[in-house]
Amino acid sequence: MSTGAADQQSLARVPASDVVEHLISEMTLEEKLAQLVGVWVNASTDGDSVAPLQSQMAGDARSWDDIIADGLGQITRMYGTVPVDPAEGAHRLAAAQEQIMAASRFGIPAQVHEECLAGLAAWKATAFPVPLAWGATFNPGLVREMATRIGAGMRSLGVHQGLAPVLDVVRDLRWGRVEETIGEDPYLVGTVATAYVQGLESTGIVATLKHFVGYSASQAGRNHAPVSMGPRELADVMLPPFEMAIRHGGPRSVMHAYTDVDGVPAAANRALLTGLLREEWGFTGTVVADYFGVAFLDVTHGVAADSGDAAVLALSAGVDVELPTVNCFGEPLLRRIREGALDESVVDDALRRVLRQKAEIGLLSPDFSPVPEALSGPIDLDPAENRALARELASQSLVLLSNREFDGAPALPLPVASTGSLGVVGPLADDPFAMLGCYSFDAHVGASHPDVPMGISVPSVAGVASGRFGSVATSVTGNCEAATEEQIAEACQVASSVDTCVVVVGDNAGLFGRGTSGEGNDAADLRLPGDQHLMLDRILADCADSGTRTVVVVLSGRPYALGDFVERADAIVQGFFPGEEGAAALWDVLTGVVNPSGKLPVSVPRSPGGQPGTYLHSKLAGPSGVSALDPSPLFGFGHGLSYTTMELSEHQSSAPTMSTSDSVTVSCTVTNTGSRSGAEVVQLYLEDPVGEVVRPLRELIGYARVELPAGGSAEVEFLVHADRTSFTGLDLQRVVTPGLVKLHVSTSSTADAHTHEVILHGPRRVVGFEREMLTPVEVRTTA
Numbered sequence: 001m002s003t004g005a006a007d008q009q010s011l012a013r014v015p016a017s018d019v020v021e022h023l024i025s026e027m028t029l030e031e032k033l034a035q036l037v038g039v040w041v042n043a044s045t046d047g048d049s050v051a052p053l054q055s056q057m058a059g060d061a062r063s064w065d066d067i068i069a070d071g072l073g074q075i076t077r078m079y080g081t082v083p084v085d086p087a088e089g090a091h092r093l094a095a096a097q098e099q100i101m102a103a104s105r106f107g108i109p110a111q112v113h114e115e116c117l118a119g120l121a122a123w124k125a126t127a128f129p130v131p132l133a134w135g136a137t138f139n140p141g142l143v144r145e146m147a148t149r150i151g152a153g154m155r156s157l158g159v160h161q162g163l164a165p166v167l168d169v170v171r172d173l174r175w176g177r178v179e180e181t182i183g184e185d186p187y188l189v190g191t192v193a194t195a196y197v198q199g200l201e202s203t204g205i206v207a208t209l210k211h212f213v214g215y216s217a218s219q220a221g222r223n224h225a226p227v228s229m230g231p232r233e234l235a236d237v238m239l240p241p242f243e244m245a246i247r248h249g250g251p252r253s254v255m256h257a258y259t260d261v262d263g264v265p266a267a268a269n270r271a272l273l274t275g276l277l278r279e280e281w282g283f284t285g286t287v288v289a290d291y292f293g294v295a296f297l298d299v300t301h302g303v304a305a306d307s308g309d310a311a312v313l314a315l316s317a318g319v320d321v322e323l324p325t326v327n328c329f330g331e332p333l334l335r336r337i338r339e340g341a342l343d344e345s346v347v348d349d350a351l352r353r354v355l356r357q358k359a360e361i362g363l364l365s366p367d368f369s370p371v372p373e374a375l376s377g378p379i380d381l382d383p384a385e386n387r388a389l390a391r392e393l394a395s396q397s398l399v400l401l402s403n404r405e406f407d408g409a410p411a412l413p414l415p416v417a418s419t420g421s422l423g424v425v426g427p428l429a430d431d432p433f434a435m436l437g438c439y440s441f442d443a444h445v446g447a448s449h450p451d452v453p454m455g456i457s458v459p460s461v462a463g464v465a466s467g468r469f470g471s472v473a474t475s476v477t478g479n480c481e482a483a484t485e486e487q488i489a490e491a492c493q494v495a496s497s498v499d500t501c502v503v504v505v506g507d508n509a510g511l512f513g514r515g516t517s518g519e520g521n522d523a524a525d526l527r528l529p530g531d532q533h534l535m536l537d538r539i540l541a542d543c544a545d546s547g548t549r550t551v552v553v554v555l556s557g558r559p560y561a562l563g564d565f566v567e568r569a570d571a572i573v574q575g576f577f578p579g580e581e582g583a584a585a586l587w588d589v590l591t592g593v594v595n596p597s598g599k600l601p602v603s604v605p606r607s608p609g610g611q612p613g614t615y616l617h618s619k620l621a622g623p624s625g626v627s628a629l630d631p632s633p634l635f636g637f638g639h640g641l642s643y644t645t646m647e648l649s650e651h652q653s654s655a656p657t658m659s660t661s662d663s664v665t666v667s668c669t670v671t672n673t674g675s676r677s678g679a680e681v682v683q684l685y686l687e688d689p690v691g692e693v694v695r696p697l698r699e700l701i702g703y704a705r706v707e708l709p710a711g712g713s714a715e716v717e718f719l720v721h722a723d724r725t726s727f728t729g730l731d732l733q734r735v736v737t738p739g740l741v742k743l744h745v746s747t748s749s750t751a752d753a754h755t756h757e758v759i760l761h762g763p764r765r766v767v768g769f770e771r772e773m774l775t776p777v778e779v780r781t782t783a
Contacts, residue, residue, distance in 0.1 A: 080121040173523075267313070
């Protein structure tokens with residue numbers, strides 16, 4: 001029996017909610033479950049994996065015709081699984097959608113999702129900087145613009161959902177997925193991620209918040225490891241970015257984390273996925289499984305006896321869609337329901353959310369076309385405007401960590417007219433993959449297809465240098481993980497024979513051991529990978545003897561310990577996988593075409609061990625006389641130098657006191673006292689000296705990126721509501737308490753410009769999801 005064209009037309013004239021209810025009432029159980037799963041058509045079951053345990057779990061023995069006979073919820077990564085020309089991928093998608101619509105009674109197309117963490121993860125699509133680089137820009141507006149471009153490209157290809165952004169807050173820098181995060185501070189993560197969500201959703205693409213929640217705090221920084229975290233840390237550090245993005249960004253999907261927190265896996269945590277997310281926060285979108293996450297309840301967590309039990313646990317907890325393919329929500333779940341282990345109404349609840357979302361994105365419309373819009377003309381997923389934006393993002397993300405004097409002037413910018421001979425050495429000197437994070441297509445998928453060329457142009461550091469300067473001495477010192485004695489000796493010889501040497505060290509991103517950064521590539525400590533520490537030590541020693549100006553460039557997915565080099569290198573620049581235009585942006589910064597303005601989204605350690613997790617630590621975790629280990633970072637969160645000088649002055653506070661339900665205004669004037677234009681990021685930190693529970697020494701509660709010409713000034717004004725001082729109290733409720741707080745106006749977490757003391761008076765207040773989560777800031781140019 002089919003609804004038929006006439007019925008489709010009649011359904012089009014009634015509200016979408018009624019259409020959804022009609023479909024639910026008409027569907028068989030098999031048809032309902034088919035809407036709650038994805039299928040990964042091109043997934044490999046041997047060789048290199050792009051998802052955990054893929055080779056064991058990605059296969060579905062049924063034929064394509066059998067899989068789609070009752071309909072299909074989602075198509076997994078049509079463009080992002082193997083290198084496929086975008087036009088060919090669009091034709092394949094159109095054909096698949098036509099087959100899906102024709103095969104089932106109701107003719108409902110599949111929802112199509114792709115990864116889009118550093119741009120759309122598809123062959124020939126722009127590789128933007130990774131999220132850690134977004135954090136370094138402290139520029140949510142620019143991130144929103146990037147997400148809008150990414151979303152528009154995805155939409156034209158017939159894609160409906162993007163698996164981004166990542167809202168995990170860094171807690172251990174050894175974790176391989178640090179590059180996928182935005183930083184170590186909840187407010188920075190929340191504001192930048194919210195901007196990304198707004199951009200993606202503005203194009204009609206369903207943004208997916210991940211990984212909900214606690215994933216980045218795994219024991220020993222190991223991927224898929226348990227999380228030993230109390231409810232207070234979860235509430236005050238991990239949850240705020242998700243709250244902010246849901247409240248202010250409008251995402252329509254959330255992906256559960258792989259991890260368990262205190263013994264409860266996220267995929268089976270009803271209190272988290274239903275109680276908190278839906279009932280307390282009011283989230284009405286879909287919850288999708290991280291790849292194979294439902295099956296992992298059996299396979300890796302051991303809280304389910306088999307696939308059927310795993311399906312019952314996940315669906316009951318609030319997981320609506322099993323991704324990437326059918327392991328548990330198919331036949332195993334069908335059997336459990338028919339045995340009475342789960343009421344069919346639970347399936348209906350999930351199906352209702354899935355179908356409502358399909359209605360929102362046009363998949364239940366009778367005039368839906370399976371042919372992607374992009375097929376109406378030539379397809380260019382890396383247009384000039386994308387590359388220009390990628391370069392701007394990269395430029396703003398590069399952080400000048402140190403800049404010592406060389407021949408009586410700062411080592412950077414390089415004096416182009418008198419640079420003399422130039423050398424570029426190191427394992428990443430001539431490697432385009434130094435620019436790409438593990439979710440850029442060419443690193444994520446392309447690396448497993450060495451016979452397929454990169455789909456985009458990604459110049460290397462040495463390549464750009466040769467184009468700009470002509471003759472450049474280059475020595476590639478092995479790779480990130482190993483170098484021979486001969487290679488190190490050659491690099492030393494080249495470095496000491498030139499007037500200026502740029503030494504490029506850091507990471508190659510990959511997956512599950514195929515790299516030094518990325519998913520599954522966790523680090524034992526924060527020493528530069530492989531032989532790079534030894535190589536850099538010897539190069540700096542030889543350059544000191546020869547009088548070579550030495551600039552160290554770190555291109556990585558996490559910060560590394562640089563304490564052994566900071567007083568020996570003439571300058572150090574940190575980049576976090578800056579994307580396809582990263583090398584050009586780097587040389588713009590090195591030569592002064594661009595004034596560096598990036599600020600650290602994560603602290604840079606002094607030594608490989610002994611660090612507190614992040615700058616968000618308590619007094620007890622800092623340096624003291626009772627331990628020989630000084631955990632102070634080499635460069636703190638928010639640090640970043642410039643080629644100009646900025647002065648913060650005229651600090652004002654609207655009042656010395658406020659009630660626990662009121663606001664105070666804090667302002668200052670920023671003046672560019674240097675000789676060239678530049679940008680400063682004014683940062684506002686909260687200190688709660690005496691709390692009812694242990695509080696961090698300081699936490700970011702506001703910031704403003706201020707761009708000024710030489711001699712220019714601007715007034716920066718923060719409106720700080722008392723809710724911004726809230727925390728999880730002794731009773732595990734989020735509260736605002738009376739007493740003294742300090743508001744530090746600063747240019748980093750370790751350098752104060754001015755401190756305002758404000759006394760809160762009045763009752764202890766309990767606040768929740770409706771609290772003020774943002775610190776509005778206004779920047780007014782004054783000169």
